[in-house]
Amino acid sequence: MSLGIAIISLLLLAGKQIEEKFTRNVAGIDMVIGAKGSPLQLILSSIYQIDAPTGNISLAEANRLTRSPLVKSVIPLSMGDSYQGYRIVGTNQQYLDHFQAEFSEGKTFEKVMEIVLGAKVAQNLGLKIGDTFASQHGFDGEGHAHDEVKFKVVGILKNTNSVLDQIMTTPLESVWAVHEAGHHEEEEGKGANALKLLEEDDHHHDEAEHHEEEQEITSMLIKFRNPAMGMMMARSINQNSTLQTATPAIEINRLFALMGFGIDALKLIALVIIIVSGLSVFVSLYNSLKERKYEMALMLSMGASRTKLFILLLLEGLIISVIGFVIGIFLSRLGLWLMSENIEQNFHYDFNVLSLLIEEIWLFCGALLIGLLAAAIPSLGIYNINISKTLADE
Amino acid sequence: MIATQNLTFAYSPSKQFTFPDFDCADRETMLILGKSGKGKTTFLHLMALLLKPTGGNIQINHQEISQLSVAQAADFRAKNVGIVYQKPHFVHALSVMDNLLLANYLGGKNQAKDKAQSLAESLGFAEHLSKKTTQLSQGEQQRVSIARALMNNPSVILADEPTSSLDDDNCLKVIDLLTKQTQEIGASLVVVTHDQRLKEVFEKQVLL
Structure with missing residues (x-):
């Protein structure tokens, strides 16, 4: 008797809470733009921070595509690094505002390499304001460490009961800075393959252009003024560019159905x-x-x-x-x-x-x-x- | 008092019993002796209103009871008849004390803890009142069931082979207690048995 009731009640509870979590995190986001691949993966990685990201896209292209009166706001996200298993997400202030985040300590990030911790991250890692650390490549904590540049903790958020509790946020530029430093070192040290060298040459040639056009992000969260009209824009992006769009509501329904x-x-x-x-x-x-x-x-x-x-x-x-x-x-x-x-x-x-x-x-x-x-x-x-x-x- | 006249009972047309008449006044003791299969227990159950006779009359306290309905009989039995069974049986989940009080509760009377206590003392199991009935010895259990029969101050005590599972010592003790206690509350005692040891103890006897 107890066993049966325990199982049913557990299922009800877990189902309900997963659904709640999923819908809370998705609220307000109408569309996600990212590299081509599985739309579900794009949603899981960009909104829930649980799957691997799909790949990088050019910030310039994403900006160009979303320059439209239909779009109310865009939030760029850049992922790929972590610290002790917690993801570091490059973004801007809008991302924090989206979750109505409040600070329990410190302030928001303003400069490159400043980082803001989610409530659970700070609690579990025991980091304080002013601490510094180097991130690792990848999410498993075993990736190559970016020792050259260190993050500095400037703020700790209050519990928001959302995905924000479990990640660290930093300006987009920090993520670029970390990887640029890595590239330079690779080039100078071991010497990279021909393709890389070419790329790096490009970097050196048009330093200015590089910052403007070759900056990459992982995905972009988009809010529309009118979601119905947004659907049309989504279709046009899917057909006419190298990017793909995914609608959280649709993908999550698909996941729940499975x-x-x-x-x-x-x-x-x-x-x-x-x-x-x-x-x-x-x-x-x-x-x-x-x-x-x-x-x-x-x-x-x-x-x-x-x-x-x-x-x-x-x-x-x-x-x-x-x-x-x-x-x-x-x-x-x-x-x-x-x-x-x-x-x-x-x-x-x-x-x-x-x-x-x-x-x-x-x-x-x-x-x-x-x-x-x-x-x-x-x-x-x-x-x-x-x-x-x-x-x-x- | 209790008396019967021309009492008959039939389980089936081929298995019929006719019982001898007897009467037993208050404070008197009646021994009903008989071999197995002579209908001793049937006779007792008729007197206890657990069975309805096919003919004849029974009076308890000068009230004719052979024609009472099932519900009336249950109520009458609970208030006026105390039964001591061959083997002591109890509600196992309850303590000795609660088993005694159960008689009050089911008989619709106030639960007399004092009476249970004094009965336990005079029957010699006062120190076991809070134990479970299964923790008591056979003799102790038999004494508890006597106390239970006395709880409602009945006018008749019916005892079905109260001594058959006891040794000589305990046998005499139990009979002594039974007669003393029934006389104390002014009830009639009817003992149904095949136990020949009791032949010498009782004056009034009926042979089946």
Whole structure:
């Protein structure tokens, strides 16, 4: 009983909270522009910071495409580095404003290599204002370290309950600076391949142009004045440029539809477990009634009415169901908490563990009903006890 | 007091019983002796209203009870008849004390803790009141079931083979306690048994 309830409640909770997280983070973003590839990947990496980015795009091109009266605002994002597993995202002040971020300490980034930490990042890494560190390439913490330039912590955000808690933000220029420094060193030190050399030559030739045109970002978050009109713009970008657009709402629905199969299957299994446990309550009550037939006959001979004993047995079934439900809810919370610890470590996502859902009240009613039925059927046997025979038999 | 006249009962047309008449006044003791299969327990269950006789009359406290309905019989039994069964049976989930109070509760009377306490003292199991019934020895359990039969101050105590599972010592002790306690509350005591050891103890006897 408890097990089935625990599984169903866990599924409800996890599903609900994932959906909440996903929708909270997506709010207000109508479209994402990035390199060609999987649109789902683009959404996951740019909005939720959980998948690998699709590749780089030219800032200039993205700017050109989004220079339109339909666009309300754009937020550039540049990813690729991390520090101890937490992502460093190059962006601008608008990104922080988008989440209505507030500072618990310090101030926002203003200069290159200044960095602002999300609440969870600061808490878990134990970094303070004024600390410096070097980022690593990639997200797994094992990439090549960019030792040449160090980030300086200038601000720590309050908890926003969004993806912002789990990342560090810095001006776009910092990300470029880190990688430029890397390029130069490579060139001077080991010597790069011909293509790289050519590229680097370009850099040197048009230093000014480089900063204007070759600056790369990973993706761009876009808010439209009118989302319906935006769809048309999205289509034109997809057809006429090397970039792709993705609409968060559509991609997330697709993701949920895929996950939905798994969740439905688990729900079915949990339901079967509840029914089986209902049967086992039935069997055990039936057996215990047989064992206690003498007790029942005794109480009947002492003046108890059959209805009274019937209610007594019914209550027993009900109490078992209620205890089963309480243990089940407790188990599901425990499971969610463990899951949340695990997920937070691996994906920097966390769950709120303690809320009780409306669905769980229905679950409670269902559990009571099953317990009641399972108790009522064997308890009806109380009306068939032959007192004299039962008492005489033993 | 309790009395029966021309009592008959049939489980089936081929299995019929006719029981001898007897009457037993308050504070008197009646022994009903009989071998197995003679209908001893049936006789007791008839007197206890657990079975409805096919013919004849029973009076308890000068009230005719053979024609009471099932519900009336249950109520009458709870208030006026105390039964001591062959083997002591209890509600296992409850303590000794609660098993005693259960008789009050099911009989619709106030739960008399003092009475349970004093009965336990005079029957010698006062120190076991908070234990579970299964933790008691056979003899102790039999004494608890006597106390339970006395809890509602019934006018008749019916005892079904109260001594068959006890050794000689305990047998006499239990009978002694039974007679003393019933006389104290002014009830009639009817003992149904095949136990020949009791033959010498009781004056009034009926043979089935």
